[in-house]
Amino acid sequence: MNIEQTVIKDLVIINPTVFEDSRGYFFEAYNQDKFEQNGITYQFIQDNQSFSKRGVIRGLHLQDSPFAQAKLVRVLQGEILDVAVDLRKNSPTYGQHVSVVLSADNKKQLMIPHRFAHGFSVLSETASVLYKVDQVYHKESERGIRYDDPALGIDWKVRPEEIIVSDKDLVLPDFAHCNSQF
Numbered sequence: 001m002n003i004e005q006t007v008i009k010d011l012v013i014i015n016p017t018v019f020e021d022s023r024g025y026f027f028e029a030y031n032q033d034k035f036e037q038n039g040i041t042y043q044f045i046q047d048n049q050s051f052s053k054r055g056v057i058r059g060l061h062l063q064d065s066p067f068a069q070a071k072l073v074r075v076l077q078g079e080i081l082d083v084a085v086d087l088r089k090n091s092p093t094y095g096q097h098v099s100v101v102l103s104a105d106n107k108k109q110l111m112i113p114h115r116f117a118h119g120f121s122v123l124s125e126t127a128s129v130l131y132k133v134d135q136v137y138h139k140e141s142e143r144g145i146r147y148d149d150p151a152l153g154i155d156w157k158v159r160p161e162e163i164i165v166s167d168k169d170l171v172l173p174d175f176a177h178c179n180s181q182f
Helices: 032-037
Strands: 002-005 012-015 019-021 024-026 046-053 057-063 071-077 079-086 097-103 109-112 116-122 126-133 142-144
Touching: 057 079, 071 079, 071 097, 071 116, 079 109, 079 126, 097 109, 116 126
Parallel strands: none
Antiparallel strands: 002 012, 012 109, 019 024, 046 126, 057 116, 057 142, 071 109, 071 126, 079 097, 079 116
């Protein structure tokens, strides 16, 4: 397992060691000891899974403290562009984002710490996404940022005519007005 630091401190990409042979493949998607040896100490309490079709953009979502969620995201089927936005006001990368292609083929995972907004777009015909969280969903703590806020400048790698966004996500505020406690 290789832990790759991104340009934003604490936001890391997990590259598993994959063992392949004529039967298929095997890899450890999560190993608490190895994560802890690399400073990733979250105690995951729930797995969430979504299925989406091409062009769907989910996000950007977050929860405020004390219900902020760390997420470990991976793709079981298909391909997505996963995006995390740094909302830590004292961070030198506040307001910046990282995007990474996660797919069933590359088996990469994105470890998103607390105080980040998260979203993804579906690049394949369909995609099944699995993510671990370290905190329960809490409706009153739910916040978000509009996916197409020009201040963030996120290229979702989806043609405008293909974009599918929920009504709930379409009314999210822009970055300047997201009202996060972070």
